Amino acid sequence: MNMTIAWITARGLFGRKRFLLLLPMPIILIGVTAVGLAFDAPAADLAETVLLGLGVATVLPLVSLIVGTGVLGSEIDDGTVVHILAKPIPRGRIIMAKLAVAASVSAVATAVPMFAAGAMIGGTRLGAGFALACVAGALAYSALFLALSVLTRRPVLLGLLYVVIWEGLISNLVAGTRTVSVQHYVIRFAAELSGSEWFRTTVSTAVAAVMTAVVTVAGTWLAARRLRSFSVAGETS
């Protein structure tokens, strides 16, 4: 962890146009909940469609993807990463700083609206459960996408394939693949923390907790290891 790097990363993230893409999503999440409540929709239905369908399945992975690949991927993309790599800072610490910024930005950007939406639908406990689950999810997703942005040249597309094809399509059809789907860990955590009976997933709490830790640690370790022997190249293909 290096405060200067974290500071530069945060500034790079907030100072760009791409950040504007993150702003509407939390607002839409809360706005849609308000519309749903105005129509007197049953709370269970709202929780299913808004909190799970829109929040956990769409907003959380997409926010984490944009932020997680933005903290390091964009620097690699435009070549400014050499300025950081040329400094005598252990590569592991660079990764830790980037991960801390990415995870906290994604966590704030998703947990706050999820808390608001959850609290509006089913009380503070539901909101707090979803907010905490989203924090855990944001950490795991950030580590995953940070690793992708060091391991490949096209992190956003690979991340999209993971989010859309693996989590969106395959894990809904083949129940076994849910054990390696961050989305289902988040659903499990949310169900556990909020004590609600509305959400069901086949992943057990123990598996979800262990796998979240594994994804986070493995992602960070891989990213640090890969950054140690990182070769700087121009944009190819």
Next chain:
Amino acid sequence: MSEQSVIHDIGYQRYSGVRLSRGYAARSLFEHGLRVAFGLGRSAKAKIFPWIVIGLVTLLAVVIVAVKAQTGEMMLSYQAFPSAVSTVAMVFLAVVAPELVSRDLRNQTLPLYFSRPVGRADYALAKLSALAVAVFLLLAGPQTLVFLGSAFTAPDTSGVAAEARGLLGGWVVSAAYALIFSSLSVLIASVASRRAFAAGAIVVVFMVSSGVAGLLIALGGEGPMSRIAPLFSPFLLPEGLRSWLYGTSIDVGAYGPLYGLATLLLVAGCTGLLVLRYRKVSL
């Protein structure tokens, strides 16, 4: 100075061949765009993502043919095929649309194009039509594969004719998907000069709008809202159109013509904005 100065003819010549028109330039741009969409003529790295998508879509078609050959049952009708693969098609758009327009913005190659006879609107329309044709091929190719598979297993010629009619309907639906998806995503990609950012923006717009529309449909129940809400999702708008044309998809009640109009307006609006965008683009 020598006594006799001579001017040597060193062979400079004027170009006396045929001057190919602006139309030729636009056609070349379109052709190049179509090749880029599938990574043809580019490195293996550029082929990975489009061909993963094509592989997935073709796999589904092969499964349909196999099931049909074994049981005689059509698992997924021709018209339902595009909606079944629409999320995969969205990934294709997120891969290809930035490839077509964002690279030119980022590498600042636009001045090179615009110093030629090709106009700004030509450029925009050539890119858009290249993407639309690519998406149409992505959807219609597997449909045709299913048709070939079913035609060979059909018992008689009337069966083949029925399959052909189904295929034509499927192509119409595919064309609607291609137009709606590609006009929207080229417009989004044309404001982002980074490919990664453009890809993210396309997926965000598609998925968030569909989530919101899905909720509105659920809230509307049997009322008019659940029949109008699909208009606001790029995934459901072509399904509404299909429902109006063939009556085989989501329930749109009496609002069918509205879907036709909305499709027209969306495509025309996105194309217009795209042309405007390239009129104002900073080079």
